Amino acid sequence: MKFLFRTIIIAVVAHFALLYFPWWSIAVCGFFAGALLSGTNLSSFFSGFLGIGFLWFIKGLIIHNGSDGLLSDKIATLFSFSNGVYMILVTAIIGALVGGFSTLSGLRFRKLFKREKSRGLYK
Amino acid sequence: MKFIKFLFSFIIAVALVVGLNEKWGQIPPLGKFLDPYNGFWANSENKNIPFEEKVVIEGLTEAVAVHYDSLLIPHVFAKNDPDLYMTQGYVTALNRLWQMEFQTHASAGRVSEIIGADALNFDRYQRRNGLLYAAENGVKVMEEDPVVGPLLNAYTSGINSYISSLTYNQLPLEYKLLNYKPEPWTNLKSALLLKYMANDLAGSDSDIENTQLLKILGKQRFDFLFPDRYSNMDPIIPSEKQWDFDPITVRRPDSVAFPLIFPDKPNENGVQPNPANGSNNWVVSGKKTSTGKPILANDPHLGLNLPSIWYVMHLNAPGVNTYGGTLPGAMGVIIGFNDSISWGETNATRDVRDWYHIQFKDADKTEYFYNGKWLKTQKIVQSFKVRGEDNFSDTIYYTHHGPIVYDENYKGENAKANFALRWTAHDPSNEQLTFHLLNRANNYNDFTEALTHYDTPAQNFAFASVQGDIAIWVNGKFPVKWEEQGKFIMDGSRADMDWVDFIPHEHKAYLKNPKQGFLSSANQIPVDSTYPYYHYDKGYEHYRNRRINNQLSTLQNITIGDMMRLQTDNFNLFASEILPEMLESLNKNKLNEIQKKAYDILSNWDYITEKDDVAPAYFEVWWDEVYKNLWDEIYDKDENLRKPELPVTLEILKNHPNDPFIDNKSTDKKESITDLYMAGFKSAVDSVENWKSEKDLDLVWSNFKNTTVLHLARLPAFSSERVPIGGNKHIVNATSARHGASWRMIVSMETPVRGYGVYPGGQSGNPGSHYYDNMIDTWSRGEYYELDHNPNPEALNNIIFTQTLTPSEE
Numbered sequence: 001m002k003f004l005f006r007t008i009i010i011a012v013v014a015h016f017a018l019l020y021f022p023w024w025s026i027a028v029c030g031f032f033a034g035a036l037l038s039g040t041n042l043s044s045f046f047s048g049f050l051g052i053g054f055l056w057f058i059k060g061l062i063i064h065n066g067s068d069g070l071l072s073d074k075i076a077t078l079f080s081f082s083n084g085v086y087m088i089l090v091t092a093i094i095g096a097l098v099g100g101f102s103t104l105s106g107l108r109f110r111k112l113f114k115r116e117k118s119r120g121l122y123k
Numbered sequence: 124m125k126f127i128k129f130l131f132s133f134i135i136a137v138a139l140v141v142g143l144n145e146k147w148g149q150i151p152p153l154g155k156f157l158d159p160y161n162g163f164w165a166n167s168e169n170k171n172i173p174f175e176e177k178v179v180i181e182g183l184t185e186a187v188a189v190h191y192d193s194l195l196i197p198h199v200f201a202k203n204d205p206d207l208y209m210t211q212g213y214v215t216a217l218n219r220l221w222q223m224e225f226q227t228h229a230s231a232g233r234v235s236e237i238i239g240a241d242a243l244n245f246d247r248y249q250r251r252n253g254l255l256y257a258a259e260n261g262v263k264v265m266e267e268d269p270v271v272g273p274l275l276n277a278y279t280s281g282i283n284s285y286i287s288s289l290t291y292n293q294l295p296l297e298y299k300l301l302n303y304k305p306e307p308w309t310n311l312k313s314a315l316l317l318k319y320m321a322n323d324l325a326g327s328d329s330d331i332e333n334t335q336l337l338k339i340l341g342k343q344r345f346d347f348l349f350p351d352r353y354s355n356m357d358p359i360i361p362s363e364k365q366w367d368f369d370p371i372t373v374r375r376p377d378s379v380a381f382p383l384i385f386p387d388k389p390n391e392n393g394v395q396p397n398p399a400n401g402s403n404n405w406v407v408s409g410k411k412t413s414t415g416k417p418i419l420a421n422d423p424h425l426g427l428n429l430p431s432i433w434y435v436m437h438l439n440a441p442g443v444n445t446y447g448g449t450l451p452g453a454m455g456v457i458i459g460f461n462d463s464i465s466w467g468e469t470n471a472t473r474d475v476r477d478w479y480h481i482q483f484k485d486a487d488k489t490e491y492f493y494n495g496k497w498l499k500t501q502k503i504v505q506s507f508k509v510r511g512e513d514n515f516s517d518t519i520y521y522t523h524h525g526p527i528v529y530d531e532n533y534k535g536e537n538a539k540a541n542f543a544l545r546w547t548a549h550d551p552s553n554e555q556l557t558f559h560l561l562n563r564a565n566n567y568n569d570f571t572e573a574l575t576h577y578d579t580p581a582q583n584f585a586f587a588s589v590q591g592d593i594a595i596w597v598n599g600k601f602p603v604k605w606e607e608q609g610k611f612i613m614d615g616s617r618a619d620m621d622w623v624d625f626i627p628h629e630h631k632a633y634l635k636n637p638k639q640g641f642l643s644s645a646n647q648i649p650v651d652s653t654y655p656y657y658h659y660d661k662g663y664e665h666y667r668n669r670r671i672n673n674q675l676s677t678l679q680n681i682t683i684g685d686m687m688r689l690q691t692d693n694f695n696l697f698a699s700e701i702l703p704e705m706l707e708s709l710n711k712n713k714l715n716e717i718q719k720k721a722y723d724i725l726s727n728w729d730y731i732t733e734k735d736d737v738a739p740a741y742f743e744v745w746w747d748e749v750y751k752n753l754w755d756e757i758y759d760k761d762e763n764l765r766k767p768e769l770p771v772t773l774e775i776l777k778n779h780p781n782d783p784f785i786d787n788k789s790t791d792k793k794e795s796i797t798d799l800y801m802a803g804f805k806s807a808v809d810s811v812e813n814w815k816s817e818k819d820l821d822l823v824w825s826n827f828k829n830t831t832v833l834h835l836a837r838l839p840a841f842s843s844e845r846v847p848i849g850g851n852k853h854i855v856n857a858t859s860a861r862h863g864a865s866w867r868m869i870v871s872m873e874t875p876v877r878g879y880g881v882y883p884g885g886q887s888g889n890p891g892s893h894y895y896d897n898m899i900d901t902w903s904r905g906e907y908y909e910l911d912h913n914p915n916p917e918a919l920n921n922i923i924f925t926q927t928l929t930p931s932e933e
Contacts, residue, residue: 022291023158024140031136059159067169071296071891075163077840078300091157091164094143098154101136108129 003047006037010051010099026052026095027102034106041104048103053096060088146302156299161292163299166891172924180213180284182277183930189214193921194908195886195894198437200916205277207440208454210928212281215434216308219451219888220285221295222430224305225835227312227452230254230319232507237301238836239510247517250505251528254322257549258314264551266310271454271555275310278454282308296890297836316452317555321548323425325580325599327395328476329661331385331542332765334612338383339760351659353770357669358651359583359597359644360632368630370655375605376619382480385612386529387536388763397862400425401664402469403690403855404585405643405671406593408636409872412681416873417587420686421458421467422864424857427832429842429896431884433866437912438562445562446878446912448866455558458868460878462914463565464588465870469644471581471597474659475548477608477622479524479615481541488520488541494618498523524615525549543615545622547600552578567592567635574598575628583644589872595642596633597649601626604657626656641675643668645855665770666696666853683879686869691905692855693732698742701773702730705745708800721808732856734825734849734903743828743851744810748803749776752787759788769853824849828860832883832899834890841890846883848903856905867907878910 010033017025030048039047064072064084072084081087143154156162172191180187185202187210192198197214201207216223228234232249234242249255266272286305298304337345389395404421412418425432433448438456447459458467483500484490490497501521506514520527524543529535535542553576560573570586574596577584581599586592602609602622613620632650634642647668649658674689706726714722721741728738751758753775754766767775775782780796787794787802794802811822820826825847834841850856850863857863868880883902887894901908913919 018158018160023154023161024144027136027140056157056159060164063159063164063167067167067171067891070169070893071163071167074840074890078838087157091159094153094157098136098139098143101132101139105129105132105136108125108132111125112129 002037002039003043006033006039006044006047006103007051007054009033009037010048010103011055014052014055014099024098027098030099030102031106031109034103034108035110036106038110039107041107044107045100045104049096049100051103052099053092056095057088057092060091064088151300152302155291155302163296163891165292166296166299166889168887168889168892170893174217174924174926176925177927177929178213178288179931180209180281180928181931182280182284183209183928185930187928188916189926189928190916190919190922191924191926192911192919193923194435194898196435196437197886198911198916198919198922199439201440204274204440204443207438207443208274209277209281209284211436211438211449211454212278212308213285213928214281214436215449215451216282216285218886219430219434220282220305221297222835222888223282223308223316223451224312225297226319227315230258230315230322232505235507235509235515237303237510240512243507243509243515246507247533248528250507250517251519251526251533252322252326253526253528253544253546253549254315254318256526257321257546258311258318260549260551261317261553262311262314264553265314265555268553268556270559271553274454274559275313275555278313279308279310295888301836313452313454313555316450318548320450321580323396323580324400324470324582325472325475325548327398327661328474328478329765330474330476330478330609330612331389333610333661334381334383334385335761335764336757337381337611338385339757348767348771349765350771352648352652353665353774355669356648356651356663356665357672359595359642359647359649359668360634360651360654361637361639361642362651362653363638364632364634364650366653366655370630371603371624371627373603373605373608373623375608376617379607380614381611382614384480384540386534386540386542388761389529389534397426398662400470400862401472401646401667401857403643403645403667403671403857404467404469404583404595405641405675406585406587406595407641407675407678407681407686408593409591411640411675411679412871414871414873416589416871417591417593418681418683418686418869418871419460419465419467419585419587419593420690420869421469421585422690422867423458423468424863425865427830427858427861427863427865427883429832429834429884429890430888431865431882433882433884435866435880435882435886435910437910439914439916443563444912444914446910447868447880448882453558454555455562457558458866459562460870460876460912461562461564462589462876462912464561464570464586465872465876465878466561466564466570467585467868468582469585470646471583471599471644471649472646472660472663473581473599473601473649474609474661475579475581475599475601476544476546477602478612479522479543479545479620480612481522481524481527481543481615482539483541486538491522492616493523494616500527522615524621542612547581547602548579550578550600552576552600554578566590567594570594571596583649585642585644587870587872589874589876591872592636593642594633594635595644597631597644598633601631601656601658604659606657607659608657610659630656639676641672643671643675645671661765662768664853665768667855667857670694670696670855683869683871683877687879687905687907689855690864690867690869691850693849695730695732695739695742695851695854697769697853698728698732698739698746699730701746701776702728702742704777705749705800705804708797709804710801713801717812718805718808721804721811732824732849732851732854734847735823736849737822737824739824739849739851740811740814740822740827741807745803745807748806749799752799752803753784755788756784820845830858830860830863832896833861843896843899846899846903864902867902868910869907876912878912879907880910881907
């Protein structure tokens with residue numbers, strides 16, 4: 001449940017961030033989501049991975065379909081792919097990787113401070 | 124431990140962000156580029172028009188309406204001239220910004236800044252050839268001109284208001300792909316664009332190669348193989364023209380000795396413009412047309428590129444209502460029409476570039492010998508930014524002739540090989556004023572007045588008016604020369620080798636309302652031998668012009684449809700003059716089955732070079748083989764060296780069977796012309812067979828010649844390959860592999876004036892737009908669009924989008 005919530009939050013906030021800020025704002029979104037919403041390493045990583053990956057996949061898919069692949073097919077040729085659909089996948093994977101690692105590093109940042117507290121407990 | 128875990132994941136995240144924000148070799152910055160909100164996806168438009176309906180442009184005085192029609196051709200309606208040109212600048216940049224900047228970077232020798240060291244040799248040639256120097260000279264004249272100056276400022280500020288409004292996601296695709304940003308436009312860039320065209324059309328000469336050939340062949344043989352004129356030439360100005368003026372005379376010096384020293388392989392990197400840059404235009408008088416009013420036709424032949432060299436516009440303001448092809452970066456319409464006149468240009472090819480061998484006093488190169496004295500050189504260090512590398516510096520020395528293009532640092536063999544270039548394009552001139560006046564001209568007198576301001580590149584201006592006048596002017600800045608002056612490299616220390624004067628405007632070759640009822644030009648020799656000025660060029664066209672004149676003289680009751688058919692005429696006059704003999708010389712009994720089949724295809728050919736024909740493929744390869752084997756003596760010396768023109772080649776094949784060059788040097792046997800034809804035929808059939816087995820394509824002419832409209836950055840993904848179209852060089856439809864009619868326009872001067880046009884590209888410069896290449900199919904089918912220049916915006920047909928530009932709010 002928390003995983004789904006975090007994933008959706010990342011996708012929605014990143015969507016709005018990208019309307020006003022450069023592409024790397026997705027990493028900022030992921031980082032804050034990871035830092036503010038706790039979870040396991042795996043759950044945080046995949047929240048960012050799927051949240052951004054899904055967002056970029058959907059956005060790419062909408063543009064690809066809306067334009068009959070006119071440009072995505074040409075860019076695919078530049079990247080030695082046969083079809084613009086592959087550009088949607090590459091786009092989604094690149095976004096997903098950045099999303100995943102930034103969310104994970106947000107979580108690890110959060111744990112950094114938790115560690116101070118727990119250390120006091122066991123002393 | 125937790126800190127290390129944090130650091131580990133944080134470093135990966137940061138490395139991804141930083142790494143994907145950078146360009147790696149040819150790979151664009153992937154994060155930035157693939158971001159579907161701001162990266163390349165944001166340029167995916169297809170049929171969408173992403174422009175805003177209302178835009179504030181600082182500096183406008185009144186609101187301007189821009190109506191885009193279904194081809195995305197903008198119809199601009201402004202209330203005054205500065206607003207008109209500010210809008211032209213804005214609209215052109217909105218649709219073609221990357222191209223505008225790239226072409227002017229190319230002109231200025233700045234391509235290395237974008238693509239790196241691979242372009243450095245090209246850039247150095249551009250600077251040494253003096254395009255930046257010429258543009259710096261030219262922009263001063265334009266800015267000082269009371270008419271052009273303020274309008275040029277308005278044009279520049281219109282482009283800049285677009286550039287300054289751009290955010291990353293709106294950048295043209297090529298900027299995202301190559302990861303750089305546009306810089307502000309300047310008046311100098313407009314001058315650079317004009318010099319880019321001057322170089323494309325008047326930037327090549329054969330003086331250096333002639334000198335090399337003179338050394339190899341000797342004068343007698345050179346003159347035989349490279350004559351100034353041929354017997355059956357068909358000049359632009361027909362023989363009825365009387366030259367009723369006293370010409371300026373220059374005396375040929377008593378002892379002319381051309382120094383037989385030359386730079387090494389000047390054209391090795393293909394830096395010189397394509398020699399096929401040429402064009403057709405013609406005008407027919409009302410006596411010969413179905414409406415009783417003149418018709419003008421023009422199709423400039425240039426490299427076929429995307430975005431197209433032409434951007435079509437309709438410009439309307441009080442006192443002007445003009446329509447036609449504009450050049451992104453230059454003001455006004457360049458080839459077009461208005462409510463009273465139409466005009467069109469072809470290249471008036473003539474040797475306006477001469478070379479002087481310079482002798483320096485010492486290695487400092489501060490002084491050179493001239494007319495018995497030592498004159499000072501001017502030294503200018505040119506700096507080149509090279510992407511990803513240190514800056515490069517090149518020192519260029521200027522003499523009174525012009526810049527030293529070739530020296531020991533650039534293609535000169537030693538310290539004695541220094542060559543200065545004298546070129547009309549370096550001189551200050553104000554061609555923009557010509558186009559400003561042509562756009563507003565009402566009659567023949569206005570037209571000739573406009574031409575007085577035009578220098579380079581020299582053009583054959585065709586003219587037709589609603590009053591019923593037709594004319595052609597061979598117009599531009601031409602030096603008065605003594606015979607053979609500048610045909611070879613000259614001795615730069617002799618004053619009698621310098622140009623002393625230019626042909627006065629009224630002495631230029633022109634004709635108005637000829638008895639024959641038509642006039643045409645196709646880059647052929649301008650005049651016959653009665654013209655009192657010496658004129659020389661390395662390669663006058665000899666086939667398109669005769670075909671056009673032959674057709675125009677027989678046609679009567681001419682319609683627009685007749686003119687469309689002539690512009691797309693595929694008759695190969697050259698083939699018709701040599702192929703029958705080539706076929707006749709073959710001994711059919713010595714041919715195998717495949718060769719016999721090719722023979723039959725060629726025998727049944729009607730010389731019409733249609734896209735689906737097979738014969739043109741065999742003919743072209745066969746002819747190339749014959750040509751190469753005939754001139755193997757010259758190919759062996761230097762592959763890039765000039766070879767004799769087609770008319771001379773045909774003359775030798777037909778009338779000089781014993782010429783020593785007919786023998787193929789690489790064999791022991793002494794070949795005859797029959798041997799030459801037979802060997803060429805067999806090897807042509809072989810190479811066509813090879814082509815068939817290599818390519819998985821039907822053997823038809825359009826597949827074989829592979830006409831490609833190539834993206835300016837040579838990216839195949841953004842190009843259009845194997846365009847199904849007939850024709851070839853020396854055919855009226857001069858569409859070869861990379862070259863052809865870059866704009867076809869036909870205008871009938873009836874009331875109201877009717878215009879038709881098409882070009883191999885589209886109005887948008889964005890490869891992600893439907894309008895990027897949507898006219899190519901129409902163009903290749905030989906069809907046209909009607910050009911609607913109605914001065915009443917409400918009456919315009921097919922308007923799909925209107926943008927209103929308003930002055931900044933106070």
